Amino acid sequence: MAKIINFHDVHDRTWFEETLDVIQDLYEVIPFEEIQNFYKGKVTSKNITHLTVDDGHSSTYSLIYPILKERGLTASIFVSPKIIQEKTNFWYSESSDYDKEKLLNCIGEILNIKRESLNDIYPRSLMKVLSLSQNWEIIKLYQEKYYEPTKCGQYITLNQLLELERSGVFDIGAHTMNHPILANENDLTSELEIKKSIIVLGELLNRRVTTFAYPNGSVNLDFGKREIKFLREAEVEYSFSFEFKNLAKNDNLLSIPRYGLYHGNKDFVRKKLKYGAIWEPIKKRILNNEDKYREELKKKFGL
Structure with a gap:
């Protein structure tokens, strides 16, 4: 077919x-x-x-x-x-190799969600239900908080x-x-x-x-x-x-x-x-x- x-x-x-x-x-x-x-x-x-x-x-x-x-x-x-x-880079490729726990910390902070409620959540899937601006806020916070450099274009x-x-x-x-x-x-x-x-x-x-x-x-x-x-x-x-x-x-x-x-x-x-x-x-x-x-x-x- x-x-x-x-x-x-x-x-x-x-x-x-x-x-x-x-x-x-x-x-x-x-x-x-x-x-x-x-x-x-x-x-x-x-x-x-x-x-x-x-x-x-x-x-x-x-x-x-x-x-x-x-x-x-x-x-x-x-x-x-x-x-x-x-x-x-797109938001998902910029954050593709971020540490899961650290990324969840940043998601909780940006969304004002208690960290314990994010346990066992897959962060990439959660980011897929957020707006583009929220995802870039999360990425920016991660970069600042954990000294993560911006990736070269892929x-x-x-x-x-x-x-x-x-x-x-x-x-x-x-x-x-x-x-x-x-x-x-x-x-x-x-x-x-x-x-x-x-x-x-x-x-x-x-x-x-x-x-x-x-x-x-x-x-x-x-x-x-x-x-x-x-x-x-x-x-x-x-x-x-x-x-x-x-x-x-x-x-x-x-x-x-x-x-x-x-x-x-x-x-x-x-x-x-x-x-x-x-x-x-x-x-x-x-x-x-x-x-x-x-x-x-x-x-x-x-x-």
């Missing part, structure tokens, strides 16, 4: 090569133009897939790009023009972005300015994050940007009707979420589902791609998962 497969940062060349081996064994990897044709009813083949990459981590340029080029494959990438221009440079644009390997779309969880933001911030990223990226690429990917991307948790409205106003034509669903001709083009691949041996990847559309929705209903956990955190702390 037709599907879209997504990657983020990739650090293991062997894993990525083996994963592509599985993908190419199961599907015909098609360019984004053919996804557009699929939704127009012009593609009849069932076993097709398009590859996407979110965030624009430096490994997109150093590892993913040369491997796709060697194999004659294409993909879409979604990037933040602000992060690229300023050579900074994402592609402007020159690399322009090379990827010229290469023909990638279609490039927007991914907000700062990677907030859009549903956690007020109307003005959500609108600005979406629309400004599309405008600024278009200025950098010297063309109109018509594609977008939602940060995190869980439907009705990380974005909703409000964000879809902003995208329509910005004249975005295709936007991508995260759902383990195969493509269907009647998909909402501003919430196109994608499978995420992050780890696992070849057998695991093969099973996930073949049976994910059946198993993942069942697992989401009956087992614990991060989406449920985040909803519980919202209720517990009144967020």
Whole structure:
């Protein structure tokens, strides 16, 4: 069945090569133009897939790009023009290796929550239910309190972005300015994050940007009707979420589902791609998962 497969940062060349081996064994990897044709009813083949990459981590340029080029494959990438221009990091990558207990101390202080009530809480999940400004307050406090330096930028440079644009390997779309969880933001911030990223990226690429990917991307948790409205106003034509669903001709083009691949041996990847559309929705209903956990955190702390 037709599907879209997504990657983020990739650090293991062997894993990525083996994963592509599985993908190419199961599907015909098609360019984004053919996804557009699929939704127009012009593609009849069932076993097709398009590859996407979110965030624009430096490994997109150093590892993913040369491997796709060697194999004659294409993909879409979604990037933040602000992060690229300023050579900074998203909030989650800046705090990715912070000590859990120290980070919880800072979260408690910023949110005015008793520290003992945060015991056994996973800080990254809690930060995903906060606003962008709250997360940067927490990070700033951590840096000051524990003498933690700001990290060097972990994402592609402007020159690399322009090379990827010229290469023909990638279609490039927007991914907000700062990677907030859009549903956690007020109307003005959500609108600005979406629309400004599309405008600024278009200025950098010297063309109109018509594609977008939602940060995190869980439907009705990380974005909703409000964000879809902003995208329509910005004249975005295709936007991508995260759902383990195969493509269907009647998909909402501003919430196109994608499978995420992050780890696992070849057998695991093969099973996930073949049976994910059946198993993942069942697992989401009956087992614990991060989406449920985040909803519980919202209720517990009144967020």
